Amino acid sequence: MIKDLENAIGYHFHNISLLQNALTHSSYANERWHNSLLSNERLEFLGDSILGMLVAEYLYRTFPDRPEGDLTRMRADMVCEKTLARVANHIGLGQHLMLGHGEEQGGGRTRDSILADAMESVIAACFLDGGMAAAAQFIKKFILVEVPVHQLHNVDYKTKLQELVQQKKNQTLSYRLIGQSGPDHDKHFDVEVSLNDKVVGTGSGRSKKRAEQDAARAAISLLFPQQA
Numbered sequence: 604m605i606k607d608l609e610n611a612i613g614y615h616f617h618n619i620s621l622l623q624n625a626l627t628h629s630s631y632a633n634e635r636w637h638n639s640l641l642s643n644e645r646l647e648f649l650g651d652s653i654l655g656m657l658v659a660e661y662l663y664r665t666f667p668d669r670p671e672g673d674l675t676r677m678r679a680d681m682v683c684e685k686t687l688a689r690v691a692n693h694i695g696l697g698q699h700l701m702l703g704h705g706e707e708q709g710g711g712r713t714r715d716s717i718l719a720d721a722m723e724s725v726i727a728a729c730f731l732d733g734g735m736a737a738a739a740q741f742i743k744k745f746i747l748v749e750v751p752v753h754q755l756h757n758v759d760y761k762t763k764l765q766e767l768v769q770q771k772k773n774q775t776l777s778y779r780l781i782g783q784s785g786p787d788h789d790k791h792f793d794v795e796v797s798l799n800d801k802v803v804g805t806g807s808g809r810s811k812k813r814a815e816q817d818a819a820r821a822a823i824s825l826l827f828p829q830q831a
Contacts (some may be wrong), residue, residue, distance in 0.1 A: 611694040612725070612741060616732050621646075623701075625724035628717060630703030630787035643724035646731075650723030653730050654682050657742050665750070672766055679759035680751045684812060687719035690745045696721055705786050716810035760819035767827050768798060775799055778815050794818045798826070 605622060609615045616622050625643050632642035658681050662674045669677075680686065691697060697712035700721060711717050730738035768774040775798070782793040794814035795805045803825055806817025823830055 605699060608694070608696070608699045612729075613744060614729055614733065614737055614741060616728070618732050621728040621732050622725070625728040626696075626699050626721065627701045628703065628706060628711065628721075628787075630706040630711070631701040633787065634703040643721060646724035646727040647720045648727075649730070650725070650727035651682075653735075653738050654723060654726050654742060654746070657735075657739055658682055658746065661747055662750075675762050675766075676759060677751055679762050681746060681749075683759065684715050684719040684810070686746070687722040688715035691718035691722050694745070696725070703787055705789075709789055714809070716813065720810070760816045760823060763830070764796070764819040764823050764826075767823065767830060773799075778818065780811060780814075781805070796822050798822070 605619065605626075608622070608626075624641075625646050627642050629639045629642035629644055632639055655678065658678050659674070662669070662677055666674065666677075692713075697718055700712055700717070702711045702717075706717070726738050726741055729741050765776060768776060777797050777800075779795050779797070780792060781795050783790060785791045789809075791807055791809060792811050792814040793805065793807045794811065794817070795802050796815070796818040797803060804818045804820070804822030806814050806819070806821055808814040808817050
């Protein structure tokens with residue numbers, strides 16, 4: 604029951620439809636209503652920004668002696684897919700998701716990319732229902748409990764590539780989605796990364812974020828092999 608999820612996250616919604624929307628995967632929205640706009644993807648977009656901003660503020664205030672590069676890497680580690688999926692598993696988020704038949708059969712309830720996206724959607728739902736204080740309460744309770752002060756858990760290739768290219772002036776990186784394929788329960792995305800409008804790497808993954816990380820990794824191997 605959805606009340607069990609509210610108890611798990613420690614927040615009770617005034618408008619329960621916001622939480623229901625946060626739990627609605629695009630496969631379910633397409634299968635049930637033939638309308639992806641009724642899925643949690645718009646909430647995911649909002650939640651991603653809220654999460655990044657609140658974690659950045661926390662790190663800025665908590666670590667006044669850390670340089671920008673350290674703070675960037677710490678934030679990336681705290682908001683990455685694996686971290687969010689781990690928290691989602693902790694609160695049992697997967698069992699409450701509304702998935703299409705194919706995604707259900709394909710193990711979507713335990714897939715990191717789906718769980719991470721749903722986490723961001725729940726953060727946005729908290730924000731829309733109770734304001735920034737509600738979102739901050741959720742993030743403080745579940746995200747800020749383990750700050751990677753010394754050892755980062757995951758390599759953030761996008762941040763690493765950005766730092767490497769910025770060693771020279773007037774360097775511009777951009778990522779572009781060049782293709783996607785597969786059914787909703789087994790999507791694959793292809794992304795290319797360009798440096799000053801020249802393609803320097805391509806990557807693929809089961810989410811756009813993973814594909815971008817893969818493309819950045821390829822670019823580092825090409826441009827900075829000693830750093831790969």
